[in-house]
Amino acid sequence: MKGTVHYEQRDNIALLTIDNPPVNPLSSGVRQGLSDGIAKALADDSVEAIVLTGAGRAFIAGADISEFGGAAQGPSLHDCLQSMDNSSKPIIAAINGTAFGGGLEVALCCHYRVIAPSAPVGLPEVKLGLLPGAGGTQRLPRLIGAEKALDFILSGDPIPGPAAKELGIADSVADGDIVEAGIAFAQDIIAKGSPIRRVRDESELLQADRDNAELFDNARKTSARRMRKRFAPEMIIQCVEAAVNLGDFDAGMKVEAECFAKCLKHPQREALIHMFFAEREVAKIPDVPKDTPTQDINQAGVIGCGTMGGGITMSFLNVGIPVTVLEVDQEALDRGIGVIKRNYDIQVQRGRMSAEEVDQRMGILTGTTEFSDLGTADVIIEAIYENIDVKVDTFKKMEAVAKPGAILASNTSGLDIDKMADATTRPEAVIGLHFFSPANVMRLLEVVRGEATSKETIATSMKLGKRLNKVAVLSGNAPGFIGNRMLGGYTRQAGEIILQGATPYQVDNVILGFGMPMGPFQMNDLVGLDLGWRARKLGGVKPEDVPITARVADKLCELERFGQKTNRGFYIYPEGSRAGTPDPEVVAIVEETSAELGITRREISDEEVLKRCLYPLINEGARILEAGIAIRPCDIDIVYINGYGFPEVTGGPMFWADQIGLENILADIKKFQSEYGGDIWEPAPLLEKLVSEGKTFASLQG
Numbered sequence: 001m002k003g004t005v006h007y008e009q010r011d012n013i014a015l016l017t018i019d020n021p022p023v024n025p026l027s028s029g030v031r032q033g034l035s036d037g038i039a040k041a042l043a044d045d046s047v048e049a050i051v052l053t054g055a056g057r058a059f060i061a062g063a064d065i066s067e068f069g070g071a072a073q074g075p076s077l078h079d080c081l082q083s084m085d086n087s088s089k090p091i092i093a094a095i096n097g098t099a100f101g102g103g104l105e106v107a108l109c110c111h112y113r114v115i116a117p118s119a120p121v122g123l124p125e126v127k128l129g130l131l132p133g134a135g136g137t138q139r140l141p142r143l144i145g146a147e148k149a150l151d152f153i154l155s156g157d158p159i160p161g162p163a164a165k166e167l168g169i170a171d172s173v174a175d176g177d178i179v180e181a182g183i184a185f186a187q188d189i190i191a192k193g194s195p196i197r198r199v200r201d202e203s204e205l206l207q208a209d210r211d212n213a214e215l216f217d218n219a220r221k222t223s224a225r226r227m228r229k230r231f232a233p234e235m236i237i238q239c240v241e242a243a244v245n246l247g248d249f250d251a252g253m254k255v256e257a258e259c260f261a262k263c264l265k266h267p268q269r270e271a272l273i274h275m276f277f278a279e280r281e282v283a284k285i286p287d288v289p290k291d292t293p294t295q296d297i298n299q300a301g302v303i304g305c306g307t308m309g310g311g312i313t314m315s316f317l318n319v320g321i322p323v324t325v326l327e328v329d330q331e332a333l334d335r336g337i338g339v340i341k342r343n344y345d346i347q348v349q350r351g352r353m354s355a356e357e358v359d360q361r362m363g364i365l366t367g368t369t370e371f372s373d374l375g376t377a378d379v380i381i382e383a384i385y386e387n388i389d390v391k392v393d394t395f396k397k398m399e400a401v402a403k404p405g406a407i408l409a410s411n412t413s414g415l416d417i418d419k420m421a422d423a424t425t426r427p428e429a430v431i432g433l434h435f436f437s438p439a440n441v442m443r444l445l446e447v448v449r450g451e452a453t454s455k456e457t458i459a460t461s462m463k464l465g466k467r468l469n470k471v472a473v474l475s476g477n478a479p480g481f482i483g484n485r486m487l488g489g490y491t492r493q494a495g496e497i498i499l500q501g502a503t504p505y506q507v508d509n510v511i512l513g514f515g516m517p518m519g520p521f522q523m524n525d526l527v528g529l530d531l532g533w534r535a536r537k538l539g540g541v542k543p544e545d546v547p548i549t550a551r552v553a554d555k556l557c558e559l560e561r562f563g564q565k566t567n568r569g570f571y572i573y574p575e576g577s578r579a580g581t582p583d584p585e586v587v588a589i590v591e592e593t594s595a596e597l598g599i600t601r602r603e604i605s606d607e608e609v610l611k612r613c614l615y616p617l618i619n620e621g622a623r624i625l626e627a628g629i630a631i632r633p634c635d636i637d638i639v640y641i642n643g644y645g646f647p648e649v650t651g652g653p654m655f656w657a658d659q660i661g662l663e664n665i666l667a668d669i670k671k672f673q674s675e676y677g678g679d680i681w682e683p684a685p686l687l688e689k690l691v692s693e694g695k696t697f698a699s700l701q702g
């Protein structure tokens with residue numbers, strides 16, 4: 001059994017300490033220890049109260065997530081909680097650190113709660129596709145009222161100790177030794193003869209909320225907006241509704257148990273828990289051990305202060321790392337820094353940041369036009385435009401000024417890191433740090449290792465990613481790395497489908513319906529249709545040589561429809577709006593292009609649109625795995641969810657593929673190959689191998 005609970009008697013107090021490193025989840029051994037410890041304390045006449053705390057940095061991080069879906073050993077959490085609730089001796093939670101999910105529910109089952117100021121408490125189950133299933137949906141509304149309980153449970157976000165006290169979750173905030181504070185609290189209760197306070201027996205706040213249908217309507221509207229297509233929020237609302245309207249605690253617990261079971265069985269739960277473990281897995285690199293030495297990053301240099309460079313700069317400033325940003329001339333520098341300042345000012349207007357915080361961030365930003373000013377930086381990242389010759393030249397300049405040991409990084413979205421490394425005499429310090437736009441917002445960071453990149457450079461970069469609040473995924477150095485390489489097939493298929501009979505609006509609606517935040521044509525309009533068109537013009541590409549999937553976009557550009565920036569592209573955007581409306585003129589251009597190419601248009605089903613856009617991602621993902629560019633299938637899932645808006649509830653393209661069945665996907669890929677041909681539909685050898693062996697992508701996780 002995993003984990004244990006230490007029992008110790010201090011005078012008339014039994015001290016139970018949960019010990020299941022690193023974060024004390026409620027694994028089988030903890031439940032057993034809790035059950036035994038409570039029984040022992042109750043049986044011992046010399047014990048007058050029980051104090052419960054956690055060893056190390058956490059109180060309890062919640063149920064043991066790795067046990068979900070399997071057969072659990074030991075007593076159930078509900079049995080433990082029942083014995084605590086029924087205890088004839090007061091139980092005081094001394095919340096020393098993180099109390100999440102089932103951990104907070106254990107604390108709510110205690111009769112009193114003392115909390116350390118730094119201890120975060122939260123019910124994050126919703127983020128895992130679950131609900132607080134150990135009485136949290138019934139006890140919290142009794143303690144703080146239904147409205148606040150709904151907000152707290154539906155957001156899943158933690159709050160620190162003092163806020164927990166203010167909300168009514170904790171009885172007292174204690175500085176200093178939290179165990180001593182818990183024991184002192186217990187002695188005080190004993191001395192005063194205070195009654196045991198069982199949250200289950202509280203009813204005042206529930207009565208005040210009864211028959212308030214508006215409360216639940218509002219919660220439904222908010223969660224539909226914030227957590228589109230999520231199953232768990234409605235289940236949570238039903239549980240809280242039951243707490244309020246049924247009044248009886250046991251009847252409410254029955255509803256909670258039913259709703260929890262529905263969540264547990266739901267595919268979203270499996271996908272979201274896959275994501276939880278995947279996020280932690282990607283940090284593990286087989287040939288870069290955990291104890292690989294890392295360098296301190298106390299100062300950064302960024303080359304280029306355009307959209308990417310500005311966003312990267314903000315990512316560093318946001319976590320307090322000073323940045324020197326370089327531009328070609330003063331005008332470009334002033335413009336770039338002006339944009340950064342404006343972005344922060346918008347945050348102030350929206351109440352997300354104070355003016356003092358903006359001053360602090362801007363105070364650690366220095367602008368320059370001289371490379372020599374980058375000499376003190378621990379990491380220098382170039383974020384100039386995508387041209388290998390210019391990048392190579394920039395790396396030569398970086399190396400000339402960089403201090404020994406500094407990391408030299410490129411923000412390229414797909415160019416060859418080794419070519420840049422070869423331009424220097426320290427290729428071991430060269431790495432790709434591919435941020436996603438807007439870099440200060442998007443969570444993904446692709447870390448690209450070159451042939452000679454050292455383990456220390458990789459370990460430092462992965463650690464830096466975490467410090468910048470990103471999820472860093474290691475990629476091999478191959479064109480497009482992981483994400484953009486996979487994207488190619490998706491966008492090409494979207495372009496092909498509209499020539500064969502669908503409209504751009506049908507394709508976008510199918511992709512939106514799948515749960516992506518944007519369809520491919522909305523994405524084109526956002527990025528700007530003119531980028532590809534200008535590159536083709538500059539490159540002297542003849543009209544007849546333009547790929548057929550780019551023909552419609554090029555025609556739109558000839559009409560100066562560049563996308564959102566000109567208020568017209570595939571969509572029409574009313575002035576100042578980012579919500580486009582479909583345009584019959586575009587449909588006419590698409591139809592005209594099909595005719596020019598001799599393509600007979602036909603009805604294309606939504607199902608075909610979805611498969612043809614998404615299956616190339618999976619096929620290419622299999623190739624990427626086979627070539628060792630991504631370490632594991634879950635690395636691809638993390639890239640796609642955090643960098644490309646793939647819906648989280650699917651668990652990412654590779655996890656989703658396993659759910660659909662690889663044999664079904666391969667059959668469709670072969671069907672599309674015979675109908676449409678092209679390298680996109682050439683089945684990846686790894687996909688064929690897994691199907692022939694009856695295996696899944698998950699079987700490659702190791």
Ligand code: 3H9
Binds near residue numbers: 134281
């Ligand atoms: C629940 O409670 C349901 C109940 O309502 C109902 C029950 C009937 N279980 O994140 P870290 C592992 S649902 C198992 O790197 P940090 C994690 O995988 C649960 N393992 O550390 C990692 O392992 P490894 C509700 C867990 O300091 C190691 O611990 N609770 C669990 O950055 C360190 O984790 C949650 O959703 C767990 N519950 O952050 C809380 N938690 O080293 C989930 C962690 O092998 N946990 N591990 O990769 C967290 O949010 C963060 O882990 C926490 C620590 C903030 C606690």
